[in-house]
Amino acid sequence: MDLKDLFLKTRTCRRFDESHKVGMETLENLVDFARLSSSGGNRQPLKYLLFNTPAQCEKIFPFLAWAGYFTEWPGPEKGERPSSYIIILGDKSITDNFGVDHGIAAHSILLGAVNEGLGGCMIASIKREELCNELKIPDKYEVLLILAIGKTIEKVTIDEIKNDDVKYWRDEQGVHHVPKRSLKELILRL
């Protein structure tokens, strides 16, 4: 796949065909993309937890918040939830400063997922303490980000931004619209 096409296709998706199983080997391959990516000072302090069974996914779902701008939407309904998760942990025995490593890693995983015909979403809004209790995640790890991954059923389009309004929205056909700033706005001339 052309790299630009891959970037165009790599959109945040929040609704999935929950019946589509994501294999453990697929998840491991996605972590390998993260493993091969940059890490501040090459410390590589991130660890990963992989989940792909319905029972595991059902356990994780209640601790996640979905689509901050959709205040009326409690997240994907049953049947449209992700069929796998990757939890990105920071290993505090290596460093207390994870810099932007987890952003780099999550982005790698998402690009890899889309390249495999899957899709997903980076989630930072997490009930961390409750999740750690439920999954018995040891204290030495900090939950940094969670990736929801599955076969997406959502149509997402990029729109030109209007009136500086960055809020994504969903139209009557259920298409998810994401306003993006133009290249011209992003590149400064001093």
Add this chain to the structure above:
Amino acid sequence: MDLKDLFLKTRTCRRFDESHKVGMETLENLVDFARLSSSGGNRQPLKYLLFNTPAQCEKIFPFLAWAGYFTEWPGPEKGERPSSYIIILGDKSITDNFGVDHGIAAHSILLGAVNEGLGGCMIASIKREELCNELKIPDKYEVLLILAIGKTIEKVTIDEIKNDDVKYWRDEQGVHHVPKRSLKELILRL
């Protein structure tokens, strides 16, 4: 290019053919990869400064620290310095919290650069105040990361990590070795 190959090839490089000019259009295309990538809450608070003339690059170079583990190495010598830079700024008029957006953006740019036959390095160790003075960067922007980009002349290999030693090193042939943790070490089983 196969995505896994691209990730394998996307290594941090610090020595370049300085005579190789990187076009402004190329830099703009690289920023477009960042533009198309995820941003927390879709806020898109990053801005970019692009530099590709010898005079501009000479101005920026003294404010950067290179390869923290090479305490004896002052960075690439003349002729082997990057021929372009992208400075990633956080626009504080949009938010004060850039999250991991700049990691995601820098990673996108680096992948795009390697896909174009170039290479580079994310630099976080920056004399920020002096650089802002020199370039007259307005106060509303925070310097988050700098990408050095050019035609790389460095050979970089990934090694298996030994004795938990993450320090990269350079052998007698000038090959740069980067110890990477194994997938087995990164994936936890609770």
